[in-house]
Amino acid sequence: MLKDIQVARSCTIRDALARLDRTGHGLLLLVSAEGCFERTVTDGDLRRLMLGNASLESTLTQLPQRASVTVKVGSYTRQQALALMGQHSIHHIPVLDDSGSVAGLLERKELDEQILLSTPHLGEFEREFVEEAFRTNWIAPLGPHVDAFERELAAEVGVKHAAAVSSGTAAIHLALRLLDVGPGDRVFCSALTFVATANPILYQGAEPVFIDSEPFSWNMSPLALERALAESKAQGRLPKAVIVVSLYGQSADMDPLLELCDAYGVPVVEDSAESLGASYKQRPSGSMGRMGIFSFNGNKIITTSGGGMLVSDDESLIKKARFLATQAREPVPHYEHTTVGYNYRMSNILAGVGRGQLRVLKDRVQARRRVFERYRDGLKHVTAIEWMDEPAWSYSNRWLSTGIIRSERTRVTSQDLMQRLMAERIEARPVWKPMQLQPVFAQAAYYSHEPQHSVSAHLFESGFCLPSGSNMTEAQQDRVIAVLSDLFAKG
Secondary structure, rough: HHHHEEEEEOHHHHHHHHHHHOOOOOEEEEEEEOOEEEEEEEEHHHHHHHHOOOOOOOOOHHHHOOOOOOOEOOOHHHHHHHHHHHHHHHOOEEEEOOOHHHHHHHHHHHHHEEEEEOOOOOOOOOOHHHHHHHHHOOOOOHHHHHHHHHHHHHHHHOEEEEEEEHHHHHHHHHHOOOOOOOOOOOOEEEOOHHHHHHHHHHHHHEEEEEEEEEEOOOOHHHHHHHHHHHHHHHHHOOEEEEEOOOHHHOOOHHHHHHHHHHOOOOOOEEEEEEEEEOOOOOOOOOOOOOEEEOOOOOOOOOOOOOOEEEEOHHHHHHHHHHHEOHHHHOOOOOEEEEOOEEEOOOOOOOOHHHHHHOOHHHHHHHHHHHHHHHHHHHHHOOOOEEEEOOOEEEEEOOOOOEEEOOOOHHHOOOOHHHHHHEEEEOOOOOOOHHHHHHHHOOOOEEEEOOOEEHHHHHHHHHHHEEEEOOOHHHHHHHHHHHHHHHHHOOO
């Protein structure tokens, strides 16, 4: 491509115009006999020559010298190049090597492409269900798609009953309400999670107690939970519930956690917002606690744009959840309410999207696992990166490709990694900031994995999340790998 758009001053205007037409880039690169870059040439430059009485057979010797905007190889980021283009109102910038020869050409349309962390990935089935909702006029909340989505999701995760709601947060809130969590009660909760897991504890006026991660799965530590339960029993204040999060698509080590909670008679709520399609010892994530919750937010492995699901084998719990989620309206002709309810039910349209998405769940899981494996293979030479492990008992959906940076092996920090990727228009995020470090929960009790060692705090300080969408192209993944390879080579 570069050869096609490079011209010498001996080139005629006719040939230059033909090259412009053939290559479609909108400019040519004028180079000297020694191969050094002189300036860019546009069709406007050629028209001005002809307006000055040059003919089609005239050469480019008449072009005046002009300083063009250029960058040196390895001296710029995408953001810096785009800023230069904006400053000078141009769409191309030649890249020069140390000798002054053209080594590349930056184009705005390519630089503008941003790689996002986790984007929605729609297929061919969603439109069919949504159009059916419009055709049958089932637009308002509830409807046949809601009923079908509940049945299909329950079957997918191996539970008997499900209630489709407006968000994963709403599902957690309903779960706590169903367990009679209220003011003065305690609820144990995974420390390393998004704040939406913990906020419903405050909605109910209860007291959150945060349990650290263990280093193998990054999820709730059985060691920390055991200490917390023993101390709570000694104080006569056992929790009303334990919320176990399955983080970044990987199930927590559920057997020891369930055994501990069963021994103390405390119900478990599985927050599987990020782990639909994952499993623990061949059991689907979200199917092992008293209740499980899923999220269908726009960034999740399947999406309804916004939505969630509460699941359980206990039919009475799900029936009550549906009642509470529809403003707790009593089944009488007039509007009668004997308890406080919520506007939490999913719409028929969004449920139609969910039904379409559910049909490709396994494909989406496989795609995200391939993204993770490609990162791991492409960056295996970077010994400072330690990827989130997948224990023998786990099958992760790899919702996000995550890892930590071993500080003893490099000067590069996780902040450096994210800043460099951002400069190249690649979105990256830190690992969740643990709840015990959040100002809103500054007064909450916290149990670390081991005394004086907080696993979740270490993961936050050294962790990162890379773009992981199931619709990422290999070229986009290669771009991420190339940027990180260069960063660690220089670090």
